[in-house]
Amino acid sequence: MADPSWGEHAYATLLLNDAYLPGALVLAHSLRDAGTTKKLAVLVTLDGVTADAIVQLKTVYDYVLPVPRIRNDKPANLYLMNRADLHSAFTKINLWKQTQFSRIVYIDADVVAYRAPDELFDLPHAFAASPDIGWPDIFNTGVMALTPNNGDYHAMMAMAERGISFDGADQGLLNIHFKNNFHRLPFTYNVTPSAHYQYLPAYRHFQSSINMVHFIGPDKPWRAGRSASYGSAAYDEMVGRWWAVYDRHYREKEISQLANGSGNYNQAYESQKNASLADVKFDTPAGGSGYQSQAPRQIFPWESHQPKPTRSFYGDEPELQPQTPSRTAPAAKSTARSSVTKSPPKSPASRTSDNKSEAGTGSWTTYSRTNAWDEVPGISKYADAVEKHHRSSSRGKEGEEADDDEEDEEARGFKKVTDFPTETERPSLPVTPAPVPRGRDSTGKVLPAAEGVPPQSEWMSLHKCGVADVEFPVKDPTAQLEKLAQQQSAMLLRKLGGHKEGFSGGSVGSQTRIAQSAPVVLSPRPVKGTAAAATRSLERQMNEEESGKS
Numbered sequence: 001m002a003d004p005s006w007g008e009h010a011y012a013t014l015l016l017n018d019a020y021l022p023g024a025l026v027l028a029h030s031l032r033d034a035g036t037t038k039k040l041a042v043l044v045t046l047d048g049v050t051a052d053a054i055v056q057l058k059t060v061y062d063y064v065l066p067v068p069r070i071r072n073d074k075p076a077n078l079y080l081m082n083r084a085d086l087h088s089a090f091t092k093i094n095l096w097k098q099t100q101f102s103r104i105v106y107i108d109a110d111v112v113a114y115r116a117p118d119e120l121f122d123l124p125h126a127f128a129a130s131p132d133i134g135w136p137d138i139f140n141t142g143v144m145a146l147t148p149n150n151g152d153y154h155a156m157m158a159m160a161e162r163g164i165s166f167d168g169a170d171q172g173l174l175n176i177h178f179k180n181n182f183h184r185l186p187f188t189y190n191v192t193p194s195a196h197y198q199y200l201p202a203y204r205h206f207q208s209s210i211n212m213v214h215f216i217g218p219d220k221p222w223r224a225g226r227s228a229s230y231g232s233a234a235y236d237e238m239v240g241r242w243w244a245v246y247d248r249h250y251r252e253k254e255i256s257q258l259a260n261g262s263g264n265y266n267q268a269y270e271s272q273k274n275a276s277l278a279d280v281k282f283d284t285p286a287g288g289s290g291y292q293s294q295a296p297r298q299i300f301p302w303e304s305h306q307p308k309p310t311r312s313f314y315g316d317e318p319e320l321q322p323q324t325p326s327r328t329a330p331a332a333k334s335t336a337r338s339s340v341t342k343s344p345p346k347s348p349a350s351r352t353s354d355n356k357s358e359a360g361t362g363s364w365t366t367y368s369r370t371n372a373w374d375e376v377p378g379i380s381k382y383a384d385a386v387e388k389h390h391r392s393s394s395r396g397k398e399g400e401e402a403d404d405d406e407e408d409e410e411a412r413g414f415k416k417v418t419d420f421p422t423e424t425e426r427p428s429l430p431v432t433p434a435p436v437p438r439g440r441d442s443t444g445k446v447l448p449a450a451e452g453v454p455p456q457s458e459w460m461s462l463h464k465c466g467v468a469d470v471e472f473p474v475k476d477p478t479a480q481l482e483k484l485a486q487q488q489s490a491m492l493l494r495k496l497g498g499h500k501e502g503f504s505g506g507s508v509g510s511q512t513r514i515a516q517s518a519p520v521v522l523s524p525r526p527v528k529g530t531a532a533a534a535t536r537s538l539e540r541q542m543n544e545e546e547s548g549k550s
């Protein structure tokens, strides 16, 4: 019988036990929300993953594929990195046995996709991966584009049986097997934030090109809980993106289960549940009373006679913040498969510095105090421009106040110093030279007439004869000027078109040859036919004039 998945492209992840179930679910949702057109597969070891978990996986994955666990019987090297829990990471080798797929993009379960990197399926290379942050000459095995084949599979199985791996897990084995025979993907496909080392300026500069974030190490977002802070704004932001996806699909369900007193929780949610309890207990009718003793000590006198709060329910609260913005399609795009819950995207990724002490004051404390869009360069640039315009128009009347505004803005840290104009923006920056009086220099001295400049009448007819297929009404100077302005902008567009090509090639590295790289920054209409010929001819004409003058 023909296998219907033969030759298909599929994203695949791995689930060895229920402990990573929240990760696997969030990963799948993040890809679907981003509008992927590819199938989703999860490899599961049935000795570790429960039936309940498989039911959940089936709501969002197209294929749940049981695979044999491959354990490292010589796990000594795992202790070198303090990750004894990775004793069965060799199970990833099963990916190369999935020859029903022509191409697999493997993604660890601790990854959240900011956009769906479907272009990785079109790479011509048999194997591709991003650099590892701990040793950038090798690749990280959390994101890999691969072509399943029995040769690699058997070679790596032979290594696994002998425990050949410098870290005791799959990354140490795969890097020995592939050595330098891997195509190096940009880091943006596997951004591995570290709470210990963060190159913040680079993060701010490149954050808009992040494709996927991978939470390496033992502290996964779902273990630390929604409100944990890692002491790094960048890290917290990325964890916030993971929670935004989680909340979009599961927060409402979680809350209704708690409100119903349903204790029927999957074990994998244990730690998560505790964190959620802290977050939601005051949203639920029954929640408040048991926790009054945790209310903070009174500080201000009016706190003793504050009005009694009226009951409020989850869903009544005002929308404090929109969904974390993403360059991906909205949640509504997700398919019918993601029918676990139909949570509207109302819960933001909430990050607070110390939720535990604030828990007693209610769930609103877990909302972020920043706007999610503060980090979107396009929006902050627009806001900048609006403020600047406002300032310059008010400066005339109330100059001093306007200056104060500017100081405030800096104090608020509104400006991001790495927020440079992009390549495509730079040429369009307006230049307004100071007016120089006609026929005089800056000191007012009368200048001699320029030599070799044709009189105005000739200047107009000169252009007429140079431009093919374009009729110039020589006698009408206004129309003439308009025409010139149009040609001027056509030329500029053509120049920018050249920039665009360079940009899309460079964004992923030209050697990666990634097809249809998604975000087109600027798409000028091609200047066609006679108009193009006219523009070229005009350009030539102007060049000749230029050289003729000097």
Ligand SMILES: O=c1ccn([C@@H]2O[C@H](COP(=O)(O)OP(=O)(O)O[C@H]3O[C@H](CO)[C@@H](O)[C@H](O)[C@H]3O)[C@@H](O)[C@H]2O)c(=O)[nH]1
Residues within 6 Å of the ligand: 013, 014, 015, 016, 017, 019, 020, 085, 086, 089, 108, 109, 110, 140, 141, 142, 143, 167, 169, 170, 171, 172, 215, 216, 217, 218
């Ligand atoms: O108890 C576990 C442990 C792991 N996994 C799966 O195995 C993957 C790898 O484990 P993970 O905790 O994500 O490892 P990392 O912290 O990311 O550590 C690095 O080192 C690992 C071992 O070499 C590689 O597998 C990773 O890709 C690499 O990023 C996970 O994402 C899951 O898909 C489970 O399902 N359950």
Ligand SMILES: [Mn+2]
Residues within 6 Å of the ligand: 108, 109, 110, 142, 214, 215, 216, 217
């Ligand atoms: Mn991982």
